[in-house]
Amino acid sequence: MNWINALVQGVLLGGLYALFAAGLSLIFGVMRLVNIAHGDLIVLAAYMGLSTTIMLGIHPLLACVVVIPLMALFGYVLQRGILNQTLGDDILPPLLVTFGLSVIIQNALLEAYSADPQKMNVGILETASLSVGGLSIGVLPLLTFIVAVFVIGGLHWMFYHTGLGRAFRAVSDNQEIAQLMGLNKRHVFGLAMALSLAVTAIAGLLLGVRTNFDPSIGGARLIFGFEAVIIGGLGNLWGTLVGGIVLGVAQTIGAQINPGWQLLAGHLTFLLVLAVRPRGLFPRMTG
Amino acid sequence: MPEPILRTNNLTAWYGDFQALFGLDLELSDGEVIAIIGANGAGKSTLLRSIAGLNQSNSNQIWFRGNDIGALRADQIAQQGIALVPEGRQLFASLSVEENLIIGARSGRPGKWQLSSVYKLFPVLEERRHVPATELSGGQQQMVAIGRALMSNPELILFDEISLGLAPIIIKSIYEALPGIVDQGISAIIVEQDISKALSVSSRFYCLQEGKVALQGESRTAEREDISRAYFGVVQDEACHEGQI
Numbered sequence: 001m002n003w004i005n006a007l008v009q010g011v012l013l014g015g016l017y018a019l020f021a022a023g024l025s026l027i028f029g030v031m032r033l034v035n036i037a038h039g040d041l042i043v044l045a046a047y048m049g050l051s052t053t054i055m056l057g058i059h060p061l062l063a064c065v066v067v068i069p070l071m072a073l074f075g076y077v078l079q080r081g082i083l084n085q086t087l088g089d090d091i092l093p094p095l096l097v098t099f100g101l102s103v104i105i106q107n108a109l110l111e112a113y114s115a116d117p118q119k120m121n122v123g124i125l126e127t128a129s130l131s132v133g134g135l136s137i138g139v140l141p142l143l144t145f146i147v148a149v150f151v152i153g154g155l156h157w158m159f160y161h162t163g164l165g166r167a168f169r170a171v172s173d174n175q176e177i178a179q180l181m182g183l184n185k186r187h188v189f190g191l192a193m194a195l196s197l198a199v200t201a202i203a204g205l206l207l208g209v210r211t212n213f214d215p216s217i218g219g220a221r222l223i224f225g226f227e228a229v230i231i232g233g234l235g236n237l238w239g240t241l242v243g244g245i246v247l248g249v250a251q252t253i254g255a256q257i258n259p260g261w262q263l264l265a266g267h268l269t270f271l272l273v274l275a276v277r278p279r280g281l282f283p284r285m286t287g
Numbered sequence: 288m289p290e291p292i293l294r295t296n297n298l299t300a301w302y303g304d305f306q307a308l309f310g311l312d313l314e315l316s317d318g319e320v321i322a323i324i325g326a327n328g329a330g331k332s333t334l335l336r337s338i339a340g341l342n343q344s345n346s347n348q349i350w351f352r353g354n355d356i357g358a359l360r361a362d363q364i365a366q367q368g369i370a371l372v373p374e375g376r377q378l379f380a381s382l383s384v385e386e387n388l389i390i391g392a393r394s395g396r397p398g399k400w401q402l403s404s405v406y407k408l409f410p411v412l413e414e415r416r417h418v419p420a421t422e423l424s425g426g427q428q429q430m431v432a433i434g435r436a437l438m439s440n441p442e443l444i445l446f447d448e449i450s451l452g453l454a455p456i457i458i459k460s461i462y463e464a465l466p467g468i469v470d471q472g473i474s475a476i477i478v479e480q481d482i483s484k485a486l487s488v489s490s491r492f493y494c495l496q497e498g499k500v501a502l503q504g505e506s507r508t509a510e511r512e513d514i515s516r517a518y519f520g521v522v523q524d525e526a527c528h529e530g531q532i
Contacts, residue, residue: 163393166382170390173379176341179361180371182394182439 005135006256010249012137015145016210018244019203020225022152022237023196029235030168030192031087033094037102039222041197044105045071045204046213047113050120060120060209068201075197079190087189102218109215117212126209144206148241151199156237158195168192227270233280242281246273292317292474293338293443294350300330300337300498307333309498315443320475322485322506325495326518331478332374334495335445338476339371340364351443366394370441374448374478376432378420385416387431391438398440399471405434408464426457433461437468444468446477450484462488482514496520 024038035041045067052063082101086093128139159165170178171188179185207213207221224247232243247266254265273281293315300308307330315321323331336342338349340361348357356364370391378387388405406413409430415423420431429449436444450458458481465488469475479485486492486506494502494517502517 163389166386166390167393169381170379173381174377176361177373177377177379178390180339180341180365180373181390181435182362182365183390184360184362 001134002256003253006252007249008135008137009141010252011245012141012145012248013252014228014241014245014248015141015148016203016206016244017224017228017247018148018152018241019144019199019206020221021228021232021240021244022148022155023199023203024222024225025229025232025235025237025240026155026199027192027196028229030172031189032091033083033087034091034098035196036095036098036222037105037218038098038200038225039218039220040102040105040109041071041200041218042204042207042221042225043213043215043218044109045197045201046120046208047109047118047215048201049205049208050113050118053120060122060205061125063120064202064205067205068198071197071201071204072194075193075195075200076190078197079193080186083193084186084189106215106218113215115214115216117214118208119212120205120208122209140210144210147202147206148244151202152237152241155195155199159237164191224266227266230280231270231273233283235284236280236282239280239282246281290317290353291315291350292319292352293476295334295338296348296350298334298337298344298348300333300342300344302333302342307498308337311495311498311500313493313500315474315476318469318472318474319491320469320477320489322489322492323476323478323495324482324485324492324514324518325501328497329495330498331495332447333498335371335447335476335478338364339369339445341371365439366396368396368440368442369445370436370439370443371445372429372432372436372447372449374451376425376428378428378431378435380419380421382420383417384412384420384423384431387420388412388434388438391435392440394439396440400437400440402438405437408437408467409434426453426461429453429457429461430464433464433468441473443474443476446475446479448478448480450479450481458484482518494518 020042024035027033027035048067048070049060049063052066053060082097083094086097125140129136130139130142159168167183167188170181171183171185175185228243228247229240230243231246232239232241246269250269251262251266255262291314295311295313298308298311299306311334323334325331333342337344340359344357346355346358350356351367351369354367356367379390382390385402388402392401411427412430412434415427420428423431449461462484477485477489486509489506492504492506492509493500494514496517502513
């Protein structure tokens, strides 16, 4: 029963990792930008949630109505103001600039909130659980997983059934020709980053109610996000969800074997997938 | 002669580090179809890319309908009513045939061309509307590329090598569709390797050589000999080599 429990907890944890990964996957897909600051942006969203909760005195999960639009706006401005200038044939400038951004966000958070771990309190929701066939499933992890499925499903629907999604795919296929269609790629990239950071905001809030966070934990979230994207296959959103689940299960199973093996098991599984299926489990069909 | 719809003014352009156009002057009247001919590397495609805004030009170098569009971005030029059918089709691989056409209408310019009229022009596309665009045959892909450009209801349409790599019978059918397009009052610039084809559908032609206009005139009265001289330059030996295109 312990193993089944580890499996179920791993799947639910995978939902959170998929949320970390979805934003990364989106912007890589649209503009081939690898955002090294992604993990720190997740942490930034968690702190924004903390401040919103304290200042407005609202429930941490309700803070999303403030944090999501703020992060989206920040994403658009960041893309139009800085990141668009780094995009070109050379992939190095965006890497360096987002790395710099990562350092800046970490230090700004350290300055503003200190290095003390913080947590958002969601009261009874933290310990609430459902009993299913002898398993005890936490309501919060379950909620996280359901949110992840809806977010990924929503992104998928947006990509394949809306004008904005068509614009994203067209720009991703061929930036030059997309401009001939009257699409301003700088604006499209701005919208993609806004959407990415809106998803990041959700991920950050759910992270912040689940565990303690401090300004230094962004790097590890970035790695989990990357691993989920790569395991699932680049450019495939549902694959990213599966990637998150594989990573989550690997970690909880690893922890079940030996509590010290949690992270190691996740990384080893990632390397194994990379060795066996270098393009991930579900690579996008075209290209 | 009516007011030119398009005028280039001492147009220069670079292809990487190489200068591809050296002070090109060209004029196009409203509703006119002109052909651009010339050998490989003469600057034909670069000219079209410059007009469409994919190659950077300077202000005052390109005028369209009395507006200086020289320094505008490609998406702004598309909004003004210039559409390019690019060399090699360049369809969006992750979009279906219909989505490729729909995104062509993105600029939101009103007019006759919409899905139904494009399907009427190329009925085969309607049958295959939900297929990924790059799974079509070369000729059908070219129809999508033309349809996609028409969907923006352009006033000027630029065709870059639309017969390249297609079977003769397909080329024939595509050229048969051309009058149906330009009869709508759309002006067109056609870049084409096949000189007789280019001359047969145009009223005037420009022959480019090494980024300059080597010859221009009425397509109907064009002398083949003058064209080959302008096409290949004066050195006859070179002409023999290049003639293998």
